[in-house]
Every structure is written in structure tokens, then in C-alpha cells.
Amino acid sequence: MIDIDSANMKALEGLFEAEPLLVGMGKAKDLIPGMEGKILLHSGPPIEYERMSGPLIGAVTGAALYEGWASSVEEARELLGSSGISFEPCHEHDAVGPMAGVISPNMPVFVIENKSSGNRAYATMNEGLGKVLRMGAFDDSVIAHLKWMEESLYPVLKSAISNRSNSGEPISLKNIIAQALHMGDELHNRNKAGTSLLFRALAATLVETCDSREKLSRVLKFMDSNDHFFLNLGMAAAKASLDPLGLIEGSSIVYIMARNGTDFGIKVAGLGNTWFTCPAAQPDVLLFPGFNKSDVNPDIGDSAIMETYGIGGFALAASPAIVQFVGGTPEDATRYTKEMYEICAAQNKSFTIPQLNFRGTPTGIDLLKVIETGITPILDTGAAHKDPGKGQVGAGIVRMPSEAFAAAAEAFADRYA
Amino acid sequence: MIDIDSANMKALEGLFEAEPLLVGMGKAKDLIPGMEGKILLHSGPPIEYERMSGPLIGAVTGAALYEGWASSVEEARELLGSSGISFEPCHEHDAVGPMAGVISPNMPVFVIENKSSGNRAYATMNEGLGKVLRMGAFDDSVIAHLKWMEESLYPVLKSAISNRSNSGEPISLKNIIAQALHMGDELHNRNKAGTSLLFRALAATLVETCDSREKLSRVLKFMDSNDHFFLNLGMAAAKASLDPLGLIEGSSIVYIMARNGTDFGIKVAGLGNTWFTCPAAQPDVLLFPGFNKSDVNPDIGDSAIMETYGIGGFALAASPAIVQFVGGTPEDATRYTKEMYEICAAQNKSFTIPQLNFRGTPTGIDLLKVIETGITPILDTGAAHKDPGKGQVGAGIVRMPSEAFAAAAEAFADRYA
Numbered sequence: 001m002i003d004i005d006s007a008n009m010k011a012l013e014g015l016f017e018a019e020p021l022l023v024g025m026g027k028a029k030d031l032i033p034g035m036e037g038k039i040l041l042h043s044g045p046p047i048e049y050e051r052m053s054g055p056l057i058g059a060v061t062g063a064a065l066y067e068g069w070a071s072s073v074e075e076a077r078e079l080l081g082s083s084g085i086s087f088e089p090c091h092e093h094d095a096v097g098p099m100a101g102v103i104s105p106n107m108p109v110f111v112i113e114n115k116s117s118g119n120r121a122y123a124t125m126n127e128g129l130g131k132v133l134r135m136g137a138f139d140d141s142v143i144a145h146l147k148w149m150e151e152s153l154y155p156v157l158k159s160a161i162s163n164r165s166n167s168g169e170p171i172s173l174k175n176i177i178a179q180a181l182h183m184g185d186e187l188h189n190r191n192k193a194g195t196s197l198l199f200r201a202l203a204a205t206l207v208e209t210c211d212s213r214e215k216l217s218r219v220l221k222f223m224d225s226n227d228h229f230f231l232n233l234g235m236a237a238a239k240a241s242l243d244p245l246g247l248i249e250g251s252s253i254v255y256i257m258a259r260n261g262t263d264f265g266i267k268v269a270g271l272g273n274t275w276f277t278c279p280a281a282q283p284d285v286l287l288f289p290g291f292n293k294s295d296v297n298p299d300i301g302d303s304a305i306m307e308t309y310g311i312g313g314f315a316l317a318a319s320p321a322i323v324q325f326v327g328g329t330p331e332d333a334t335r336y337t338k339e340m341y342e343i344c345a346a347q348n349k350s351f352t353i354p355q356l357n358f359r360g361t362p363t364g365i366d367l368l369k370v371i372e373t374g375i376t377p378i379l380d381t382g383a384a385h386k387d388p389g390k391g392q393v394g395a396g397i398v399r400m401p402s403e404a405f406a407a408a409a410e411a412f413a414d415r416y417a
Numbered sequence: 418m419i420d421i422d423s424a425n426m427k428a429l430e431g432l433f434e435a436e437p438l439l440v441g442m443g444k445a446k447d448l449i450p451g452m453e454g455k456i457l458l459h460s461g462p463p464i465e466y467e468r469m470s471g472p473l474i475g476a477v478t479g480a481a482l483y484e485g486w487a488s489s490v491e492e493a494r495e496l497l498g499s500s501g502i503s504f505e506p507c508h509e510h511d512a513v514g515p516m517a518g519v520i521s522p523n524m525p526v527f528v529i530e531n532k533s534s535g536n537r538a539y540a541t542m543n544e545g546l547g548k549v550l551r552m553g554a555f556d557d558s559v560i561a562h563l564k565w566m567e568e569s570l571y572p573v574l575k576s577a578i579s580n581r582s583n584s585g586e587p588i589s590l591k592n593i594i595a596q597a598l599h600m601g602d603e604l605h606n607r608n609k610a611g612t613s614l615l616f617r618a619l620a621a622t623l624v625e626t627c628d629s630r631e632k633l634s635r636v637l638k639f640m641d642s643n644d645h646f647f648l649n650l651g652m653a654a655a656k657a658s659l660d661p662l663g664l665i666e667g668s669s670i671v672y673i674m675a676r677n678g679t680d681f682g683i684k685v686a687g688l689g690n691t692w693f694t695c696p697a698a699q700p701d702v703l704l705f706p707g708f709n710k711s712d713v714n715p716d717i718g719d720s721a722i723m724e725t726y727g728i729g730g731f732a733l734a735a736s737p738a739i740v741q742f743v744g745g746t747p748e749d750a751t752r753y754t755k756e757m758y759e760i761c762a763a764q765n766k767s768f769t770i771p772q773l774n775f776r777g778t779p780t781g782i783d784l785l786k787v788i789e790t791g792i793t794p795i796l797d798t799g800a801a802h803k804d805p806g807k808g809q810v811g812a813g814i815v816r817m818p819s820e821a822f823a824a825a826a827e828a829f830a831d832r833y834a
Contacts (some may be wrong), residue, residue: 047823182738183601183610184771193600196613203620204637213624220621238504320600320771354601354747355772 043101044260055136058388062138188312331376460518461677472553479555605729727780
């Protein structure tokens with residue numbers, strides 16, 4: 001009979017030893033395994049076009065235009081509805097994406113390598129706020145901005161990141177995350193400190209590797225204008241750190257949680273590569289002015305990997321200032337973190353919460369504890385408009401639905417009884 | 418009869434309206450009023466050479482060498498002990514300096530202008546950690562580093578800061594401080610967020626104004642290596658904001674607290690330019706390895722201007738991570754902040770503490786409340802070795818001695834009874 005506790009301990013040891021490093025950049029089609037032909041990756045578990053929610057339809061429409069597969073929205077929609085394009089989850093391709101999470105072949109991606117196990121994860125560059133593809137916007141300004149990112153931002157960042165990596169000094173994302181937790185970030189909806197520390201870490205190398213002062217100035221201004229710039233990197237760090245858990249027989253630790261705007265899905269270490277899904281939850285949102293509750297799309301994004309990694313909503317106690325963005329009070333934030341200890345197998349060894357006297361963040365969601373306690377994970381998240389093209393409507397707290405955990409628990413019992 | 422409450426309200430209104438901006442840089446001798454001949458400014462109230470403590474003697478020795486007034490330590494000591502050099506407080510020259518706080522004529526200084534009242538304050542660039550003049554070190558490496566700062570760091574920063582100021586976009590230090598308080602700084606002994614935000618704000622302009630990539634890379638690396646870089650700027654922002662209070666008849670608000678390593682001194686709004694002094698306190702220090710309690714010099718530095726401004730030790734509740742540097746627990750940090758509300762006249766309108774549900778920091782030390790409650794201000798501070806040339810020995814919490822407040826209260830009663 002399998003010893004679940006030992007298996008979980010092994011899983012957590014691997015997780016705590018993970019060392020995600022920023023080692024390079026490249027085009028998705030050149031780096032991401034299986035990124036061939038007309039393929040679009042998206043957040044969450046698998047989904048066919050017909051069941052996609054508005055923001056995901058908006059984002060895949062924009063991606064088709066960005067790739068030049070269509071020259072109008074009508075043409076794009078026709079193509080997307082045909083069998084000419086394959087849709088696959090980022091998570092099935094060693095990648096993660098926030099909100100709609102769409103990655104198309106020509107998008108540049110960061111390469112994060114988990115030094116302790118050698119596996120890699122990929123994520124696009126964060127687009128900033130306002131009208132952005134990840135929130136389902138796809139008008140000309142969105143596509144033009146993506147082109148600027150590909151043609152100007154990407155080469156400048158790539159040179160600096162490669163230089164750091166080639167000189168044996170790749171940036172440690174784990175180190176930045178640990179510091180940022182002591183600077184008021186929870187690293188999902190607040191990345192102001194993480195972005196600042198990354199900016200500081202890269203600036204001198206950017207100066208050394210970019211010979212156009214005009215280009216570099218624009219790149220620095222863009223990064224400075226976007227407090228969420230670190231988010232995608234943090235997500236890929238989490239992904240690279242968690243993926244090796246998918247090979248650990250007998251462990252009840254959840255190593256993927258993700259939403260595609262229609263479905264919520266999880267994967268469990270001891271159940272390998274199988275998705276367990278159910279309808280996505282409806283976020284409880286602090287709305288931007290001009291929007292109503294009925295505008296809010298169901299929960300969407302791979303960013304739940306942050307909570308799976310033991311930060312984000314699980315580290316809300318470290319981020320009292322975030323309640324101005326997601327609602328509630330600092331006391332609520334602390335209460336959420338304390339609740340999450342009840343469903344986690346460990347306290348993080350690298351990520352600590354000063355406010356809780358430097359207690360490690362609740363880490364390693366234990367499927368069996370979720371079932372025992374009836375407590376499901378909470379996330380803090382951005383929220384998109386339910387219609388394509390309308391963008392972000394707010395941010396808030398959302399509790400994961402229990403059905404996916406119940407389905408996984410049944411499979412776990414079947415397999416290990 | 419004078420209405421003290423109205424006078425205090427007027428003082429605080431001025432303080433809350435203050436808008437300290439980073440507007441330029443220059444040599445001390447060219448900018449600081451009265452900076453003529455062989456003069457050295459120092460922290461705290463006035464003090465003659467014979468009564469100076471070790472770290473201040475070390476710093477003025479280093480400054481004499483830096484200025485070329487002496488070519489050996491012996492020569493410097495002889496000069497310093499003669500009447501050939503005048504020693505005056507930074508605070509008497511619109512300036513502030515951390516620890517020994519020595520400013521000599523050729524040192525570059527930042528210019529901070531309080532936009533709401535037009536007055537200016539000055540501070541040197543922070544030297545970083547390790548062997549530094551402000552901690553009383555004065556060997557060749559210290560002088561060489563000061564020369565590098567003057568010859569390489571200063572011109573690069575000056576160009577960028579002037580450019581921002583001339584284009585009508587000077588950096589708002591108040592804005593950076595307000596943000597940094599939400600990122601775990603208290604802005605006296607923890608300036609990691611403030612430094613990061615300043616770095617972000619200046620980087621693009623640095624690229625635009627510096628034509629040597631090699632020089633700029635070195636400047637950025639230095640700033641990135643020094644989490645205290647923002648301290649001196651924050652101090653000058655506080656000084657520029659508080660100085661106008663010295664003109665407010667009838668107010669019992671303390672607008673200067675400063676220590677020179679021998680004496681502690683305060684000034685009170687309604688008592689104008691008069692120092693009230695007493696022996697400096699002995700800090701309760703978390704020692705660096707290899708040092709003993711008996712190594713610690715009495716309290717030193719103008720950095721108490723931060724607490725006078727309503728941050729630093731008064732905002733410890735916003736900075737739970739700082740206890741790793743100054744000792745104690747996050748609960749202690751919160752307790753200190755709560756205690757300081759008892760001696761302050763107001764809650765800050767711009768600086769808030771997320772951990773206390775966004776309550777404004779305790780601001781405006783009311784001399785009369787100090788006397789009524791018997792509570793004196795607490796600071797968190799760096800601590801220097803009591804011998805010249807040995808540098809920093811730790812950091813910790815220190816409570817200001819009551820005698821200076823008692824003396825000021827007596828004068829206040831005499832004047833306004």
C-alpha cells in the first residue's frame with residue numbers, strides 16, 4: 001500500500017528545492033514543445049471553440065489577426081470556428097498565461113529553467129494595463145502594441161537576459177519572489193515590488209547590451225509603467241517549480257489549478273496528467289467604475305498557478321495594501337491566509353510572511369485535506385468582461401469550486417485504495 | 418493669549434501641504450547657504466571638536482582628507498583641533514545628514530524644494546554599506562569611494578535630475594514615500610522600496626542623458642547595490658517639509674530632532690530657532706557579529722527627522738520585515754507605532770499604514786503631549802562604533818531622552834504662560 005504522507009513529503013521536498021531561473025527568450029514557435037502549425041495555446045483545461053467564453057474568444061480573435069491568419073474580425077471568426085486552428089492548453093505545453101492566456105507562434109516568450117530538475121517553463125511578456133489581449137480585447141491598438149512588444153521590447157530584453165544567463169548570472173526568480181513578499185506583494189494581483197526588483201536587476205545589463213538609447217528609454221518607460229510586468233515571470237517560475245510533481249506516484253498534492261473562463265481544472269501529483277474539471281466560479285469583484293456584476297465573466301486564467309505555488313491569494317496576509325484593488329480589509333486578507341494553512345501540507349521554506357512573524361506561506365494544496373475540511377482554495381484575481389473585446393472590469397477574490405476536487409478525490413481513492 | 422491648538426493646526430496644515438520635489442544637484446559650496454571657507458557641517462545640535470564622539474571625529478577626519486586640507490590623519494587631527502575649521506550643524510544650513518552627517522564644501526548634494534512654500538533642503542548622496550564616512554570610517558578606500566561619487570556618480574545623476582526638473586517633471590519624493598510605506602519600508606532603516614521606486618523613476622532619463630554606457634552601467638549597479646540610497650533623499654524631503662514650522666508662533670509641535678553622537682537636540686515650532694539639548698541616548702542594538710554592547714556609540718544622526726516627519730520609527734507597523742534588522746517582533750513594531758499616536762497631534766494625510774487599515778501615520782510630535790504622557794519618541798536607527806574609523810556595529814531601537822523635552826516645555830511655558 002502506498003504511503004501518501006511520504007509521497008507528499010517527496011513532492012514538497014522537490015518543490016522547495018526548485019530553483020527557477022530566467023535563462024532566455026525566444027519565439028514561442030521556436031521554443032515551446034509541440035508549437036507547430038496554426039496552433040493557439042490558452043489558459044485553463046482543454047476547451048473547444050464553441051464552449052469558449054467571451055474574453056477567450058476575443059483573445060483568440062486577436063491572436064489570429066496578430067499572426068496574419070486573417071485580415072478582419074469576420075475572417076478570423078470564420079477561421080477559428082473551422083477546424084483550421086488547433087486550441088490547446090498552455091499547461092500541456094510547459095507554458096502558462098494570465099487571464100485568456102493566449103500564446104500564438106510568433107509571440108516572444110521568456111524561458112524559465114528549474115535548475116534543480118532541468119525542466120523549463122514559458123510565458124509571454126505582460127502587456128500592461130488598459131486594452132490588452134489577455135482580457136479579451138483585440139482592436140487595432142491591441143495588435144499594434146503586441147507588434148511593438150515583438151519588434152522592440154523583445155529584442156532588447158532578450159539581449160540582456162541572454163547576457164546574464166551566458167555570463168553565469170541568470171536572475172533568480174525565487175529570490176525576487178521571496179523579497180517581494182516582504183515588500184507587500186502577494187505576486188498574483190500585486191507585483192509592484194517584484195517588478196521593481198526585476199527592473200533593478202536588469203537595468204545595468206540592459207544598458208550594456210542595448211546600443212540604442214532611444215529604444216532602451218522606451219523599454220524602461222514601458223516596464224516602469226506596468227506594475228504587473230513581473231506577473232508572467234512569477235507564473236512561469238511557479239510552473240517550472242511545480243511540473244516535476246506530476247511524476248510523483250501516490251502524492252495527493254495539487255500541482256495545477258487553472259481556469260479557461262468556462263471550466264476550472266486541476267491536476268494532482270499522484271494522478272499524473274489527468275484533468276479534473278467543473279464549471280468555473282464567479283469571482284466576487286471590486287468593479288471598475290461603469291461596470292455591473294452581470295458584466296463579469298466566470299473565472300479565467302492560468303494565474304491560479306501562483307496559489308498552487310503557495311503565494312497569490314495564499315499569501316494575502318503579506319499584502320495588506322492589495323485590498324484597495326481586490327476589496328475587503330487587511331484583516332480579511334490575513335484570515336484568508338490562515339484558512340489556507342488548513343488545506344496545505346506544509347509551510348514554505350523560502351517564502352515567508354513578516355506579518356505572521358515570518359511563518360512560511362501555506363504551500364502544497366493537499367487534495368485529501370480539501371475533501372476533509374470542505375475548504376477549497378481562494379484566489380485573488382483579475383476579472384474580464386464577459387463579452388469579447390471589452391477588457392478588464394475589476395479584480396477580486398474567488399473561491400475555487402469543489403466539484404473538481406471531488407472528482408479528483410474519487411479517482412485518487414480508486415487508484416490508491 | 419495664544420491659542421496653541423489653532424497654532425498646531427496651522428503648523429500641521431503646512432506640513433501636510435508640503436510637496437518636496439527633487440529639483441537638482443550641485444556642490445555643497447555652491448548651493449548651501451553659508452557654506453564658505455573651511456567649514457564642515459555635522460549632524461545634531463552644535464558641538465565643539467573637544468566634545469565630539471568617536472564616529473564624528475572619524476568623519477570630520479575623513480572630510481579633511483577628502484577636501485585635501487590635510488595629507489595625513491595626524492595633520493588632519495591637528496587642523497581639526499585648531500581653530501582653522503568651523504563646525505556647524507547641517508540643520509543650521511538647510512541640510513541634513515545621516516549618522517555623523519558630515520558635509521564638506523566639495524561634496525555633491527541633492528536639492529529638494531518644498532513646492533508649497535518655496536524653501537529648499539540639501540543632502541549628500543548615500544555612500545552605501547560597509548566602510549563609510551557617515552559611520553566614522555576614513556581610510557583610503559572611504560576617501561576613494563567619496564571621490565568616485567563626486568567624479569562619476571554625481572555628474573550622471575545631476576544630468577538626469579536636472580533634465581526631469583527642467584522638463585517640468587521633477588520626481589515627487591512625497592509620492593515615493595507614500596508608495597514605499599505600502600511596500601514594507603518605514604523609510605529610516607528600511608529604504609528598499611523607496612530606493613527601487615526612485616531607481617525606476619530615474620532609469621529612462623538616465624539612459625537619455627548619459628552618453629557613456631560604461632559609466633551608466635556602473636552608476637546603476639551602485640544604486641542597485643545600495644538599498645539605503647533613498648534615505649538621504651527622504652531625510653531632505655522631511656527637512657524641506659518641516660522647516661517652515663519654525664516660523665509658527667504658539668505651536669508646540671517639534672519640528673527638529675537630531676543627535677550628534679554626544680547630545681540630543683530638538684527645536685519646537687513656537688520657540689523658533691532655539692536648540693534644547695541633553696545627553697544622547699544609548700541605542701538598544703541588534704549587533705552585527707563580532708561586536709559588544711560596550712562598542713556602541715551614543716545615538717547619532719539627523720535621520721531622526723524621519724520620525725519628526727511621521728515615518729521611520731513612527732511607521733514601524735508598516736514595516737514588519739525590518740525587525741530582522743533592528744530586532745524585536747512584528748508585534749513590537751506595531752506597538753511602537755500605536756504608542757506614538759499618544760504624543761502626536763495628527764494622523765498623516767498622505768502617509769498611511771495598510772496594516773492598521775490605512776490609518777495615517779502618527780505625525781506632529783506635540784511637546785505638550787510628550788510632557789503630559791511621559792512618553793518620548795522612539796526611533797529606529799543605525800549604530801556606529803564608539804571609536805573613530807570602525808564603522809557600523811548594528812541597528813536597533815532607541816527612545817529619545819526626556820530632558821530636552823522638559824527644557825523645551827519650560828521655555829514654552831515661560832513664553833506662552
